[in-house]
Amino acid sequence: MPELPEVETVKRGLSPAMEGARIERLELRRGDLRFPFPENFEDEVSGRTIIGLGRRAKYLLIDLDSGKTIISHLGMSGSFRIEQGPVSQTPGDFRYKRSKDEKHDHAIFHLEGQGGERRVIYNDPRRFGFMDIADRSELQNNAFLFGLGPEPTGNELSAAYLADRFAGKAQPLKGALLDQKNVAGLGNIYVCEALWRAHLMPVRAAKTLVTKTGKPKEQLSLLVASIRSVIADAIKAGGSSLRDHIQTDGSLGYFQHSFSVYDRESLPCRTPGCGGTVSRIVQAGRSTFYCPDCQK
DNA sequence: CGGTTCACCTGATAGC
DNA sequence: TGCTATCAGGTGAACC
Numbered sequence: 001m002p003e004l005p006e007v008e009t010v011k012r013g014l015s016p017a018m019e020g021a022r023i024e025r026l027e028l029r030r031g032d033l034r035f036p037f038p039e040n041f042e043d044e045v046s047g048r049t050i051i052g053l054g055r056r057a058k059y060l061l062i063d064l065d066s067g068k069t070i071i072s073h074l075g076m077s078g079s080f081r082i083e084q085g086p087v088s089q090t091p092g093d094f095r096y097k098r099s100k101d102e103k104h105d106h107a108i109f110h111l112e113g114q115g116g117e118r119r120v121i122y123n124d125p126r127r128f129g130f131m132d133i134a135d136r137s138e139l140q141n142n143a144f145l146f147g148l149g150p151e152p153t154g155n156e157l158s159a160a161y162l163a164d165r166f167a168g169k170a171q172p173l174k175g176a177l178l179d180q181k182n183v184a185g186l187g188n189i190y191v192c193e194a195l196w197r198a199h200l201m202p203v204r205a206a207k208t209l210v211t212k213t214g215k216p217k218e219q220l221s222l223l224v225a226s227i228r229s230v231i232a233d234a235i236k237a238g239g240s241s242l243r244d245h246i247q248t249d250g251s252l253g254y255f256q257h258s259f260s261v262y263d264r265e266s267l268p269c270r271t272p273g274c275g276g277t278v279s280r281i282v283q284a285g286r287s288t289f290y291c292p293d294c295q296k
Numbered sequence: 297c298g299g300t301t302c303a304c305c306t307g308a309t310a311g312c
Numbered sequence: 313t314g315c316t317a318t319c320a321g322g323t324g325a326a327c328c
Contacts, residue, residue, distance in 0.1 A: 003321060034304065034323085058322080076322055077306075104306085126305045128322060144323095171299065180323085187321055262321090284300060287319085 002074045004058055004152065004185030005231055009238030010080055011055045013252040017082045017120055018062065021113030022049045029106050034075060034130045037107075044068060044133060050111075057148050057184035061139075069136045071144060075128025081251040083119045107131065123251075148184040152231045157183060159216035159224050166206035167214050173223075174202035174283045183227065189262045190230050192289045196261040197226035199271075201295045202288045203281070261289045269294060 002010065026045040028037055038044075045064065054061035054069075062070035107122040122129070134142045149165075150156035165182045176182055177191040186194070195202050200209075200223060209220035260270045265280040269291035276293025 006321080073322080075305095076320070124305095125307065126320090128304070128306095130323095169298085175299080178322090189321055285302085286322095 002058060002078070003187035003190050003234075004055075005190070005234035005238050007055055007058050007060055007074065007185075008235050010074070010252045011053050011060055012238075014060075014080055014082070014120060015053050017084075017118055018050045018109075018111065019052055020050065021111040021118075023047065023064075023109055024112050025110040027108040027110060029108070033106060033124060033127045037131060038133050041131070041133060045070065045109075056139075056145055057151070057180060058187070059145065063136060067136055068133050069139055071132040071134060071139075071142060072122070073130050073144070075124060075126060075130070077126040078122065078124040078129035079251055081121050081123065083121060084115070086117050087119075147181050149180060149182045151184055152186065152227050153235075157224060157227070159221040162220055162224060163210045163214060163216035166220070167210045169206040171206050172203045172283060173200055173206055173209075174288050176206040177227075178284075178286075185231070186227070188286055188288075189259065190227075190234065192262045193260055194223065194227045194230045196271075196290060196295060197230060198223040199295050202283065202290050204296075261291065264289060 023045055024047075026042045028042060031037060044066070048064040048066050048068075050062060051065050052063045054063060058073060060072040060074070062072065064070065104123045104125045104127075105121050106124055106127070109120040109122075111118050111120060122131075130144075132142065132144060139145055150161065162182070166176060169176060171179075173195060174191055177186050177194065178188070180186075192202070198219065200219060209217050209223065211217055261278055264270075264278045267278050269276040269278055271291065271294045274291060274294040276291040278289055279292050281288050281290075
């Protein structure tokens with residue numbers, strides 16, 4: 001699932017439970033997710049104190065006092081949940097509620113810190129997620145993080161930057177924006193949403209947003225603004241849903257969105273005055289939703 | 297090299 | 313009820 005805004009929401013939700021806490025033990029219920037867990041992972045993590053949480057693209061970063069950082073990707077179906085208090089069960093108390101699919105609890109951080117004992121549990125039915133660990137000073141050279149494009153929340157992402165990346169590219173905008181080397185953190189949903197906001201056809205070649213001299217066209221500036229606003233709005237929505245989620249079952253990783261174009265095939269386009277109907281096509285094996293009337 | 301397709305894995309849902 | 317087919321928010325590897 002999770003695209004940048006969801007991972008950011010997970011980070012914010014986990015921070016109070018994890019930051020400053022000591023990992024008494026990391027319990028791995030199996031040897032691998034999509035890839036094997038790193039060698040000696042449990043030993044490297046157990047006994048360390050978490051000094052902070054971070055995020056890069058769709059990766060959650062867990063900084064340890066040893067100078068190492070855990071790199072966690074949630075794949076399509078990964079989520080974290082917090083269980084507060086001792087392991088002993090108290091039926092009826094939501095804080096001690098067990099996951100309905102406990103068989104997909106793959107990694108359990110047993111924590112001790114202010115507020116007492118708790119567990120942060122990684123659940124992932126499809127096991128497309130993965131974890132790695134690296135020296136914090138070498139993070140940018142990590143195989144998973146190396147070469148990632150700029151965050152859409154920062155100033156590094158600009159029309160001029162994307163003009164450089166898009167110049168001469170025949171690749172459709174949809175694919176170019178999904179490429180994490182161009183922009184970090186966008187996934188299938190928010191690419192559709194950003195292109196809809198910018199009134200751009202997903203099949204359009206990336207190079208058509210760049211002038212012959214390599215400058216960004218006006219439409220590319222609009223696209224950058226759309227990416228920024230879509231991501232900012234989604235993070236805002238995630239923040240507002242966070243409280244409800246923790247109160248419900250302690251799970252973090254999924255929250256309800258209302259999208260403007262994604263998953264709205266055959267429904268009316270929400271662009272004011274457009275009157276078009278949302279279409280679904282398949283690009284590179286993945287669903288693309290767009291309005292043929294207002295996206296050019 | 298740029299771009300596309302495949303593989304990884306389970307669960308939810310639609311249709312028969 | 314149960315079977316099958318299809319689809320799902322990602323990404324590295326394999327392939328033209």
